[in-house]
Amino acid sequence: MNPKEIAITFAVAVLFTMFVIVTVDAFYPKPEIDDFCNSQRPFLSPVKTDEQCNITLTEQENECYDSGGSPEYGVDAEGCRTFEMCNFCYSEFDKADKGYSNNLFLVLAPLGALAIIFGVYFRPEFIGSGFMYSGIIIMVYGTIRNFGELNRYLKSLILLLELALVLFIAYKKIINKK
Numbered sequence: 001m002n003p004k005e006i007a008i009t010f011a012v013a014v015l016f017t018m019f020v021i022v023t024v025d026a027f028y029p030k031p032e033i034d035d036f037c038n039s040q041r042p043f044l045s046p047v048k049t050d051e052q053c054n055i056t057l058t059e060q061e062n063e064c065y066d067s068g069g070s071p072e073y074g075v076d077a078e079g080c081r082t083f084e085m086c087n088f089c090y091s092e093f094d095k096a097d098k099g100y101s102n103n104l105f106l107v108l109a110p111l112g113a114l115a116i117i118f119g120v121y122f123r124p125e126f127i128g129s130g131f132m133y134s135g136i137i138i139m140v141y142g143t144i145r146n147f148g149e150l151n152r153y154l155k156s157l158i159l160l161l162e163l164a165l166v167l168f169i170a171y172k173k174i175i176n177k178k
Helices: 003-027 059-066 089-121 125-149 152-175
Strands: 070-075 081-087
Touching: 003 089, 003 125, 059 070, 059 081, 089 125, 089 152, 125 152
Parallel strands: none
Antiparallel strands: 070 081
């Protein structure tokens, strides 16, 4: 490839990747913490330290932590913190974010695979190569976003399928030409 073709290949790869990710985000936005947690709640700072108030975790606080919540506190008349309620907004946000990551992977992996397959057959070849690079980037991005949420067997299977796709590209584009 000459320098102009390399530049076009790079431009197609970057721009198509950005287009796919921005478009997916426009139609399927990421959950925001503010949608789950009230960030306007004032933080009341205790006047006395926990040692001065002889504070230990209560049964309610332990139950709150055990159930995935975050204790919220107020301040009593003596200036010591007091347990008010158990807030589950962070665990609810985490659950929504994990679901988002799973769905994002289910959207991006096929889009990346389609871009790769499209690039294999697209002519001129240097433009097709841009779509193939873009497809690889999109698949890697989708996989990385969701990798921590997958079980170990599914991780292996997904990586195997992605490797098989890259080997398919190598065969169709490089080995088959010889």
